[in-house]
Amino acid sequence: MKLRIALFLLAFAAPLHAEINIQQVTSPGGIKAWLVEDHGIPFTSLAIDFKGGTSLDRPGKRGAVNLMTALIEEGSGKLDSQGFAAARDALAASFSFDSDPDAVSVSAKFLSENREQAMDLLHDALVNPIFDQPSVDRVREQVLSNLRSDAKDPSAIATNLERARSFGDHPYGSDGSGTIDSVTALTRDDIVTANKDTLALDRITVGAAGDITAEQLGTLLDKLFAGLPATGAPQPARVEPILKGGVTVQPFPSPQTTVVFGQGGMAFTNPDYYTASVLNEIIGGGRFTARLMSEVREKRGLTYGIGTSLANFEHSEVLMGQFQASNDKAAEAIKVIRDQWALIAKDGVSQQELDDAKTYMTGAYPLRFDGNSRIASILVGMQSLGLPADYPKTRNARIEAVTLADVKRVAAELIKPDQLHFIAVGQPTGVADE
Known part of the structure; x- marks a missing residue:
């Protein structure tokens, strides 16, 4: 993964x-x-x-x-x-x-x-x-x-x-x-x-x-x-993730609680995937101005860091996130994430959030092709995702083409508060299995 x-x-x-x-x-x-x-x-x-x-x-x-x-x-x-x-x-x-x-x-x-x-x-x-x-x-x-x-x-x-x-x-x-x-x-x-x-x-x-x-x-x-077998073992079947919200607590002796949360994602082949990737950057990107970083860390000091990603496997896809919080703050952090999940699904995001995310994704902090090893790995990744060889010339234009209306529509379709599930490992105060 x-x-x-x-x-x-x-x-x-x-x-x-x-x-x-x-x-x-x-x-x-x-x-x-x-x-x-x-x-x-x-x-x-x-x-x-x-x-x-x-x-x-x-x-x-x-x-x-x-x-x-x-x-x-x-x-x-x-x-x-x-x-x-x-x-x-x-x-x-x-x-x-x-x-x-x-x-x-x-x-x-x-x-x-x-x-x-x-x-x-x-x-x-x-x-x-x-x-x-x-x-x-x-x-x-x-x-x-x-x-x-x-x-x-x-x-x-x-x-x-x-x-x-x-x-x-x-x-x-x-x-x-x-x-x-x-x-x-x-x-x-x-x-x-x-x-x-x-x-x-x-x-x-x-x-x-x-x-x-x-x-x-x-x-x-x-x-x-030369000499490798012509064929290998059959690939596994596609699997749909279990889409049931709630909280699972796994007791663990620690002053901090580690939380992994997630729901269903979006296939890379979906025409809305570029919009979904911009939405994910707005929600859980590594920038301090990303929604969850702002709400959970900057405004409330509940965690040092939090992020989300669209995880695309060959045979499934999920939207996942993770953070750590002290045991006495984990419950509030989970509530803030749930509130933001519902708010984004209902109202989408702001124009400023969209502009900031697009600026970042199209070149504010570009990852440079600074070595042959990195280039070779990226070429494999592009092929695995089914990207065309001319992707470098079209990628930024596709991101720039994403509109606020697009993000609002995709947010309503992708973000599912009733699917959001939390795994909490630690001794969180006020958090119980749901």
């Missing part, structure tokens, strides 16, 4: 430089990629998503994809973990592997002079991981340590409760890292199965940026992915 939201915010909330030329590349073998050439510095960054992620865990094997992803760099071919690390470092290359509910993600950075050797090494990691038992046991213990830590973290507890409440027994409804019991029970065979289920040719999205031509990239991609 964290990666999908991050990619969305990166690709959508910031203008891209008009000078950037996105090439759509198809390799001789049919693999598609987006490329931004930059020959000023002799290195290239590559970003790859394998669609599916931890949602492809098999029944009873929760955490297998996450553990598999953490093991990819722990040895391949004839190299053990130390040998692989030494070979990578000798090439001055860097690789990283991650997973979230919707993708297994791979990123790579390599010098032009070492391109072939670096990609051979990455190819081995993707196609011939060894998953030796000592590495499985060692990395498993790291995952278990993180799970034990999360069990004592109120933010992780609140997030897991909200997942379960919103999505039930769908893969989105539980932590992709698994549970202590499920991860402890995983075998090497489970890891091998997870690898074949997720790293397959039918689910690849690629972004590249740097010192490489379209022809060179096409050749590289065919070699990099």
Whole structure:
């Protein structure tokens, strides 16, 4: 979830430089990629998503994809973990592997002079991981340590409760890292199965940026992915979040209460999505002038910070927010949010709020394309969201076109006070289950 939201915010909330030329590349073998050439510095960054992620865990094997992803760099071919690390470092290359509910993600950075050797090494990691038992046991213990830590973290507890409440027994409804019991029970065979289920040719999205031509990239991609299975496991079904308002309190010994709140969201393909994104910025953007920051923090001092986001998964969408407050202030903060939710649904927002949000989103605090790694990741995010390659040239105009009437109409349709649910983890005074 964290990666999908991050990619969305990166690709959508910031203008891209008009000078950037996105090439759509198809390799001789049919693999598609987006490329931004930059020959000023002799290195290239590559970003790859394998669609599916931890949602492809098999029944009873929760955490297998996450553990598999953490093991990819722990040895391949004839190299053990130390040998692989030494070979990578000798090439001055860097690789990283991650997973979230919707993708297994791979990123790579390599010098032009070492391109072939670096990609051979990455190819081995993707196609011939060894998953030796000592590495499985060692990395498993790291995952278990993180799970034990999360069990004592109120933010992780609140997030897991909200997942379960919103999505039930769908893969989105539980932590992709698994549970202590499920991860402890995983075998090497489970890891091998997870690898074949997720790293397959039918689910690849690629972004590249740097010192490489379209022809060179096409050749590289065919070699990099040669030997992967043609198809992986089926994608999960779409799931509608459970839309029932109220409050759930999870007692936790702490002077502060952590609160996660949310309701149903809006699909990115909805024609009103640009308007909804402006509305979300007005409600819960990071600016001190955003509605909830103003009402909850600035005017009343109930929290240090609060924000909301339109979280778009491959198979569902929600509007979510989070804050922390001292136990004696949590009840008032929840009431203020509820009041604002109802007010926005009824009356919309002001022209000043709209103008401020549009100014911010179109360039007041732009996120610059300041590195090839960032560019490659954004290219993958844009493709994942179905954005066109000319999006950098049209994005600001679409935001500028949003009117106050548009925002009022979408607010009445999207903001649902009766759906708004709060998960409160702590010892909040005056807050009870509803």
